[in-house]
Amino acid sequence: MRSRTNFSHVRKSFRTQGIMKLLGAHISQLSKGIVEISAKSRQELSQQDGFVHAGVLATLLDSAGGYATLSLLPPDSRVLTVEFKINFTRPALGDTVHARGRVRTLGSRIAVCELEATIRRNGKWRSCAWGSQTIFCLRPEGDRTKEKRD
Amino acid sequence: MRSRTNFSHVRKSFRTQGIMKLLGAHISQLSKGIVEISAKSRQELSQQDGFVHAGVLATLLDSAGGYATLSLLPPDSRVLTVEFKINFTRPALGDTVHARGRVRTLGSRIAVCELEATIRRNGKWRSCAWGSQTIFCLRPEGDRTKEKRD
Amino acid sequence: MRSRTNFSHVRKSFRTQGIMKLLGAHISQLSKGIVEISAKSRQELSQQDGFVHAGVLATLLDSAGGYATLSLLPPDSRVLTVEFKINFTRPALGDTVHARGRVRTLGSRIAVCELEATIRRNGKWRSCAWGSQTIFCLRPEGDRTKEKRD
Amino acid sequence: MRSRTNFSHVRKSFRTQGIMKLLGAHISQLSKGIVEISAKSRQELSQQDGFVHAGVLATLLDSAGGYATLSLLPPDSRVLTVEFKINFTRPALGDTVHARGRVRTLGSRIAVCELEATIRRNGKWRSCAWGSQTIFCLRPEGDRTKEKRD
Numbered sequence: 001m002r003s004r005t006n007f008s009h010v011r012k013s014f015r016t017q018g019i020m021k022l023l024g025a026h027i028s029q030l031s032k033g034i035v036e037i038s039a040k041s042r043q044e045l046s047q048q049d050g051f052v053h054a055g056v057l058a059t060l061l062d063s064a065g066g067y068a069t070l071s072l073l074p075p076d077s078r079v080l081t082v083e084f085k086i087n088f089t090r091p092a093l094g095d096t097v098h099a100r101g102r103v104r105t106l107g108s109r110i111a112v113c114e115l116e117a118t119i120r121r122n123g124k125w126r127s128c129a130w131g132s133q134t135i136f137c138l139r140p141e142g143d144r145t146k147e148k149r150d
Numbered sequence: 151m152r153s154r155t156n157f158s159h160v161r162k163s164f165r166t167q168g169i170m171k172l173l174g175a176h177i178s179q180l181s182k183g184i185v186e187i188s189a190k191s192r193q194e195l196s197q198q199d200g201f202v203h204a205g206v207l208a209t210l211l212d213s214a215g216g217y218a219t220l221s222l223l224p225p226d227s228r229v230l231t232v233e234f235k236i237n238f239t240r241p242a243l244g245d246t247v248h249a250r251g252r253v254r255t256l257g258s259r260i261a262v263c264e265l266e267a268t269i270r271r272n273g274k275w276r277s278c279a280w281g282s283q284t285i286f287c288l289r290p291e292g293d294r295t296k297e298k299r300d
Numbered sequence: 301m302r303s304r305t306n307f308s309h310v311r312k313s314f315r316t317q318g319i320m321k322l323l324g325a326h327i328s329q330l331s332k333g334i335v336e337i338s339a340k341s342r343q344e345l346s347q348q349d350g351f352v353h354a355g356v357l358a359t360l361l362d363s364a365g366g367y368a369t370l371s372l373l374p375p376d377s378r379v380l381t382v383e384f385k386i387n388f389t390r391p392a393l394g395d396t397v398h399a400r401g402r403v404r405t406l407g408s409r410i411a412v413c414e415l416e417a418t419i420r421r422n423g424k425w426r427s428c429a430w431g432s433q434t435i436f437c438l439r440p441e442g443d444r445t446k447e448k449r450d
Numbered sequence: 451m452r453s454r455t456n457f458s459h460v461r462k463s464f465r466t467q468g469i470m471k472l473l474g475a476h477i478s479q480l481s482k483g484i485v486e487i488s489a490k491s492r493q494e495l496s497q498q499d500g501f502v503h504a505g506v507l508a509t510l511l512d513s514a515g516g517y518a519t520l521s522l523l524p525p526d527s528r529v530l531t532v533e534f535k536i537n538f539t540r541p542a543l544g545d546t547v548h549a550r551g552r553v554r555t556l557g558s559r560i561a562v563c564e565l566e567a568t569i570r571r572n573g574k575w576r577s578c579a580w581g582s583q584t585i586f587c588l589r590p591e592g593d594r595t596k597e598k599r600d
Contacts, residue, residue, distance in 0.1 A: 022194045062204050084208075105537075362503070381504045
């Protein structure tokens, strides 16, 4: 199944997210159940102290978790974010952000992802946001893609 | 205290958030403990289905809650988001988003805000995201601005 | 539909929750989409400072939200907690706890509830915990009970 | 510092939590920044389907995270739960529950913990709840115990 191993359905969906383009974000890692999205830090993404805004991190993380889930599902599936919760554990000061989503649990309808953002400053990567996300999966009729639980 | 009743410290801080400008957002309501931020829906803010991206709603809501908290504090205070958790309760389809933050609890260090986004479609406003946020307050030395709890 | 207006399916299910008996909890309010569960504060429910333990509040709140959801569904439905997030906004010091769950959004599969606990001290009720909960609804085959959104 | 390496302040505090006794819980692992609390599954801890109630898991997890934080602080510190968010990722069916808290970030005032519960069924341990917790640290005057971030 070429489309599956290429994750072309994930990449195609990503390209339609207007906000990813506006933020200057791209997919920097893509494998089964793990997606990383990267963006350069810049003034347009900042809050009042010059850090990357918590909501920008949340935006990148939300897409990362959604696509990590979609990467485990057949091409004509859809995913919807039910909720996410994110702790901001360090000021997001640096030049590049990596936002990673990893599927921890995939049920027939509900997936739970771990989200973590790291930021590079002076060449060193540090965690700046960490949380969890619940995804609702709309699978194609009859699909029973293997479920996964940590 | 003119600066306080005008909330000029809130408005000034808001203008420095690069991301608010990028999203086309402005403060549409500002009173003690309540801030509403508004943005026009457009393709640049969308996810794959054309809805406003969950992270965009989170970004507007995070600033709304942060500034709702700052509106209760003296001008030289700072606020930092500890965490937020948001449920996305309806597809964010429509022409304009209102993101409201309201302080429920203000302690000496910790504030808790209620966040809610509504979107207007065919002239009707509907709730599309709802959640909670924890804020860490850095008050000026010696400040004991009256605390508030619902 | 007598069983529906009496909420007998809610009361029956509540009686099977061993933990409610252990905590000394009972349903003190029950209407469509709103359930309140009450318990006396006592040393057996405390944490190290003598306050009611955050987890006890969470337990009462989780059942309150679950049953608030079940109160809107047909008798042979089931509800499962997907997640909850609760802020503890005041030390839970007092003699009686009220834990209230209210359905904000009821979709075909997912309900979102608002949770709030109040505690009575010296005759006065004060909010001590507040949060949100996601419920997965297993409805009987073919059920399309009217959905509800705030 | 004998009291520190023995974690006697943690064990002493744990013994004063009435709810831990009521649930039949004990500390089964205790090291710097990691605490595991265990309890036997029994009917008194159940919800309506015979699973361990989500709130019981939350109670054990909340104490685990709180004590994981306290294990990194001087003996006369105090910890308070600001909030927690937990996903329930599998029915909690089995004979014994392990609830683990691990400190991910320790700042001067705020700690963030990862929480995870596993349950043993037919000799096999499986994850059934996972989430995050924010703790407020009240350190003794002048304390600057080394901060920690993942």
